[in-house]
Amino acid sequence: MEHLTGKQKVTIMIAIMAAMFFAAINQTIVSTAMPRIAALLNGMDHYTWVVTIYMLTSTISTVLVGKLSDIYGRKPFLMVGIVLFMVGAFLCGTSVNITQMITYRGLQGVGGGIIMATAITAVGDLFAPRERAKWTGLLMAIFGFSSVIGPTLGGWMVDHMDWEWIFWIFLPIGIVAFVLIMLLFPKSVRKYNESIDYWGSLFLTLTIVPLLLGFSWAGTKYDWGSPQTIGLFAASLVSLIIFILIERVVKSPVLPLSLFRNSVVTISSVAGFLMNAGMLGALIYLPFFVQGVEGISPTYSGYVTMPMSISMIILSALTGRWMTKSGKYKRFALIGMLIMTAGMVMMAFMNSIPVAIAIMVFFGMGLGFGMPVFTLAAQNAVKPTELGVVTATSQLFRNMGGTIGIAVMGSIMTSRLANNIKTASASGPDLSSADPEVLKQLAPLQNPQILLDKPQLDQLQASLPTEIQGMVEQLVQMLRDALSSSLTTVFLSGAGLVAIALVLVLFLKELPLRSSAVKPGAELEKKQGTAVAEPS
Missing domain, CATH: 1.20.1250.20 (MFS general substrate transporter like domains)
Incomplete structure (x- = not known):
């Protein structure tokens, strides 16, 4: 053009x-x-x-x-x-x-x-x-x-x-x-x-999908050395080899x-x-x-x-x-x-x-x-x-x-x-002797997801008793750190x-x-x- x-x-x-x-x-x-x-x-x-x-x-x-x-x-x-x-x-x-x-x-x-x-x-x-x-x-x-x-x-x-x-x-x-x-x-x-190139397109797709799924799931859904992760990478490798063979001969x-x-x-x-x-x-x-x-x-x-x-x-x-x-x-x-x-x-x-x-x-x-x-x-x-x-x-x-x-x-x-929270919890507020009801109220503060929903975090902090507000602030700061x-x-x-x-x-x-x-x-x-x- x-x-x-x-x-x-x-x-x-x-x-x-x-x-x-x-x-x-x-x-x-x-x-x-x-x-x-x-x-x-x-x-x-x-x-x-x-x-x-x-x-x-x-x-x-x-x-x-x-x-x-x-x-x-x-x-x-x-x-x-x-x-x-x-x-x-x-x-x-x-x-x-x-x-x-x-x-x-x-x-x-x-x-x-x-x-x-x-x-x-x-x-x-x-x-x-x-x-x-x-x-x-x-x-x-x-x-x-x-x-x-x-x-x-x-x-x-x-x-x-x-x-x-x-x-x-x-x-x-x-x-x-x-x-x-x-x-x-x-x-x-x-x-x-x-x-x-239908066959090439198919095996290119079969190369990309398991490769990206393997990287996406490894370390989260499955361990890096798990059979599922290795299987996905292996499937991607086999598809890649077939794809290369196809691309060498197609018009x-x-x-x-x-x-x-x-x-x-x-x-x-x-x-x-x-x-x-x-x-x-x-x-x-x-x-x-x-x-x-x-x-x-x-x-x-x-x-x-x-x-x-x-x-x-x-x-x-x-x-x-x-x-x-x-x-x-x-x-x-x-x-x-x-x-x-x-x-x-x-x-x-x-x-x-x-x-x-x-x-x-x-x-x-x-x-x-x-x-x-x-x-x-x-x-x-x-x-x-x-x-x-x-x-x-x-x-x-x-x-x-x-x-x-x-x-x-x-x-x-x-x-x-996960490692940082585990390490921080060991030196954080001692909750072992806390009242079960208080522990139930503090449960959302064990999940860092709460930090990304500010209205929910503000609402939770406002609803908790005054006597544990210091503990709440420590837990929130621990998550942020x-x-x-x-x-x-x-x-x-x-x-x-x-x-x-x-x-x-x-x-x-x-x-x-x-x-x-x-x-x-x-x-x-x-x-x-x-x-x-x-x-x-």
Whole structure:
């Protein structure tokens, strides 16, 4: 679609950005509210599953739709993705228990994965890599903008309205996005010389699902060395081997293995995996610090993360322009990973809300520098005919990183919290001689879940007799200290993963971003020879 006029491209980008904003705002609005929603649905033990299932289903749909959109075009998948996302969002608001919430979030994830992958690929269809950098930065800025208003609005709504409206309030935007895509997006043309890789798609799914389930359940539902965990990892390994054998012989593979002979694609994918694993695995627990340790309500919790989103918006837009102007991208990835690593180390030792806000601004700068780079670098390194599948591959690794990171950090969080509470209880208030009725009243304070439901905690403290208020305060502080110590371990673990991504970026080969006037691969041939011009 690079042949379209500038006006036509801008019009199409309006439709794409509307779809992107719809998917993004519906993710960010639940971030600060989900701990409270999970508590209200009596499902804090399955809190990470609400996030993990979304990442799981979006990961699968992302990689499968990549090749399909190369065959059938982007338009039908954008429309299907919006519809599935809207249905999932509506059903989430009807949930009466955590199981239903997890199920409907899974459906939402299918739609979200389709929207995000297809929208980013469509930008690649419209613009050459050098101009694409500017638009990629704007898309990241849109996601950042949704991160500004989403958490704050979600926190306010869960404090002042029925939580169901968190999932329903932006449904009209979904309708607008659907209509814009239907009317403005060019008609898709099927490539009849391409076939669908059904067996490859099946075994790719059978590789991803048990792998992510294994990481999600290990350390929580099952021990890491349990037969169930080992069985899931073994099933994933067997499916991976079968998948590789299939992809070596099929005519049109769903995930061409030849992509990974390209060092730019490989390093970008792995670095994106590690970046998301560390970043999302740790940031998902930021509300636990703000709401649980510091005792801030969800409404004001959103204000803590808002500065991070604002700095990300500014730096994402600027980074896109700088990459377009210079044709370079590696320096921005290096700066971004360095700042993110330092920011997460600082998160491990934050001890107040003002300090947390300052760290969020700093960390958001790192996100702004680093987030737009890896998909753009991978797209720039392959032929235009592989745009959909390489974009899907990049998103696959990012989503898997986020999913595995959340699961692993959840396991670390759970085990550390249990150990910390056990240790703190040994030196805490002596309840052995307490009246049984008093022990019954204090029972909720044995569960750190109470810290995330401030109204319930305030109500409980107000209802207890005056003579045991000192003991109550000790128990609450004990829980907060245990939670804070556990979060320190989580943030440091995330920083370690992002630091590894930083090291990988050092080895990222920088290929000049081609302009629309240059034939794909021509700059590469000129600088490095024709042997590198076919990186796939």
